[in-house]
Amino acid sequence: MTGKPGAAAATRDGEVPKLSLPCSPSYDLTRKVMLLGDSGVGKTCFLIQFKDGAFLSGTFIATVGIDFRNKVVTVDGVRVKLQIWDTAGQERFRSVTHAYYRDAQALLLLYDITNKSSFDNIRAWLTEIHEYAQRDVVIMLLGNKADVSSGRVIRSEDGEMLAREYGVPFMETSAKTGMNVELAFLAIAKELKYRARQQAGEPSFQIRDYIESQKKRPSCCSFL
Numbered sequence: 297m298t299g300k301p302g303a304a305a306a307t308r309d310g311e312v313p314k315l316s317l318p319c320s321p322s323y324d325l326t327r328k329v330m331l332l333g334d335s336g337v338g339k340t341c342f343l344i345q346f347k348d349g350a351f352l353s354g355t356f357i358a359t360v361g362i363d364f365r366n367k368v369v370t371v372d373g374v375r376v377k378l379q380i381w382d383t384a385g386q387e388r389f390r391s392v393t394h395a396y397y398r399d400a401q402a403l404l405l406l407y408d409i410t411n412k413s414s415f416d417n418i419r420a421w422l423t424e425i426h427e428y429a430q431r432d433v434v435i436m437l438l439g440n441k442a443d444v445s446s447g448r449v450i451r452s453e454d455g456e457m458l459a460r461e462y463g464v465p466f467m468e469t470s471a472k473t474g475m476n477v478e479l480a481f482l483a484i485a486k487e488l489k490y491r492a493r494q495q496a497g498e499p500s501f502q503i504r505d506y507i508e509s510q511k512k513r514p515s516c517c518s519f520l
């Protein structure tokens with residue numbers, strides 16, 4: 297492991313030891329999140345919207361291999377450092393990205409509401425996830441590009457039905473307008489913080505209920 301002299305070394309499960317620090321760490325917990333889904337569904341834009349509040353428009357440049365960014369969010373007074381891995385959706389990079397699934401505590405699985413095959417491929421993605429990821433990994437299904445109304449081919453209800461079938465939370469998002477982008481990461485951070493730091497007597501955190509109560513719906517209609 298590399299690091300600056302005096303910096304806190306994270307333990308295997310990502311907790312930062314409280315003792316032996318010359319100054320306070322800037323986070324209490326670190327967790328690994330991966331963005332998955334077909335090429336072009338908007339994973340890189342989704343991450344940049346969350347990290348920088350900006351949208352990358354213009355020419356589409358496919359991710360090569362894998363890349364990551366960090367962002368610290370505070371949930372219920374706990375600073376959670378999310379290490380977010382942006383994977384290449386292209387088939388030829390799959391063997392590279394599979395190797396990263398194992399250490400991930402959460403997976404955001406995206407499809408594009410204007411691209412039917414990206415939605416149809418979600419089942420194959422879930423099969424891969426079950427093969428390579430930890431059994432208790434948190435999975436969230438996201439229908440991205442919800443800002444596009446005229447090109448929609450997947451109804452919101454279809455996303456909801458598929459998510460229910462697999463028992464995962466779901467919402468539609470837009471990396472362009474930012475709709476539900478921060479909420480997706482906050483919900484993940486809350487779930488992971490709850491798992492790591494559950495207090496005696498604390499009510500259990502239900503990620504699906506939280507999302508249902510907070511999520512915004514596209515202003516356009518959800519039917520075709």
Ligand SMILES: Nc1nc2c(ncn2[C@@H]2O[C@H](COP(=O)(O)OP(=O)(O)OP(=O)(O)O)[C@@H](O)[C@H]2O)c(=O)[nH]1
Nearest residue numbers: 335336337338339340341358359385441470471472
């Ligand atoms: N309208 C709209 N366009 C989006 C949205 N998100 C991404 N895009 C566009 O979709 C294209 C692909 O976006 P990327 O973020 O590069 O896609 P990706 O999933 O990272 O693709 P790979 O790196 O190949 O896996 C780009 O032209 C984006 O501008 C969105 O929410 N709404």
